[in-house]
Amino acid sequence: MFIFVYSSSSGLSFKEKAYARQIALIIDSMEPGTTVTLNLDYMRIIAKESEYRGPVVSFIQNKDGINEIIVQLSQSNGHSYRYFTRIEQPLFNDAGNIVEIKTKNKIIEARS
Amino acid sequence: MLNLSNKRGEEIIFFWFFIIFLAVGVTFGATISVFNSSKTDIRLLESEILAQKVANCLIRDNALDLNLLRSKEEFMELCGLEEKIIDKSGHFYINLTITRIEDLESKKVFKNLDLGNNDLVMQCSLKEASDSDESINLGICSYRRVYVNFLTNNKKEHGVLEITTGANTKL
Numbered sequence: 702m703f704i705f706v707y708s709s710s711s712g713l714s715f716k717e718k719a720y721a722r723q724i725a726l727i728i729d730s731m732e733p734g735t736t737v738t739l740n741l742d743y744m745r746i747i748a749k750e751s752e753y754r755g756p757v758v759s760f761i762q763n764k765d766g767i768n769e770i771i772v773q774l775s776q777s778n779g780h781s782y783r784y785f786t787r788i789e790q791p792l793f794n795d796a797g798n799i800v801e802i803k804t805k806n807k808i809i810e811a812r813s
Numbered sequence: 814m815l816n817l818s819n820k821r822g823e824e825i826i827f828f829w830f831f832i833i834f835l836a837v838g839v840t841f842g843a844t845i846s847v848f849n850s851s852k853t854d855i856r857l858l859e860s861e862i863l864a865q866k867v868a869n870c871l872i873r874d875n876a877l878d879l880n881l882l883r884s885k886e887e888f889m890e891l892c893g894l895e896e897k898i899i900d901k902s903g904h905f906y907i908n909l910t911i912t913r914i915e916d917l918e919s920k921k922v923f924k925n926l927d928l929g930n931n932d933l934v935m936q937c938s939l940k941e942a943s944d945s946d947e948s949i950n951l952g953i954c955s956y957r958r959v960y961v962n963f964l965t966n967n968k969k970e971h972g973v974l975e976i977t978t979g980a981n982t983k984l
Contacts, residue, residue, distance in 0.1 A: 730862050733893045785898040
């Protein structure tokens with residue numbers, strides 16, 4: 702309980718939740734065949750302040766086969782949120798601070 | 814004589830101290846949680862994005878592509894939507910209704926496609942009818958009504974495409 706209250710009041714769990722949902726909304730609002738590049742530096746600075754040096758953003762498929770994004774800014778489990786848009790495997794740069802997300806473009810292929 | 818070694822009073826005080834401390838902690842945590850949840854409620858945005866996404870996918874130059882509506886699976890695949898989330902998770906709903914212009918009065922539907930949790934339609938009606946605190950967990954819906962052209966047997970027809978989308982994900 703103390704960990705929950707501390708985590709809530711320090712805003713980290715809220716930030717994880719807010720960032721996960723923001724990124725999910727960005728992905729869901731992408732049109733087929735488009736690419737978005739996200740800079741994760743700001744999240745990494747927050748994670749560094751809480752002495753967490755692991756990946757701040759990861760894309761997984763949960764046990765039900767649903768695609769989710771996980772934002773983790775501390776040693777906690779982070780916050781996961783699902784997105785309903787089909788995307789290619791996201792590409793991270795070597796430093797892990799830039800991620801490129803590309804949507805699948807079946808509709809464009811079907812029309813051409 | 815008073816028994817100064819009796820610790821019973823201390824135990825009672827400690828018990829009540831613990832209860833009060835627990836109550837304060839739970840109240841504090843719950844308040845923060847509820848406050849933060851209200852700021853991260855994206856159900857309306859999700860529902861609006863989904864409606865717009867479906868409209869953008871189906872309509873091109875004011876023409877509706879009926880080939881995309883041959884089956885649920887084809888529609889989801891071609892419009893880039895994850896079937897497991899939209900159709901199976903129970904958190905989303907999509908309804909597409911196409912009505913020919915001449916059938917608008919009789920409300921005879923030319924084509925209808927229903928995906929996801931149709932219980933959301935009821936939830937949205939209840940939510941729109943009531944502003945009470947109990948309705949906070951109900952789904953949120955978005956609506957689009959677009960006049961479109963479409964081809965049937967190489968014949969150009971005019972009609973109305975109605976899109977209803979709903980979202981009810983965890984707060």
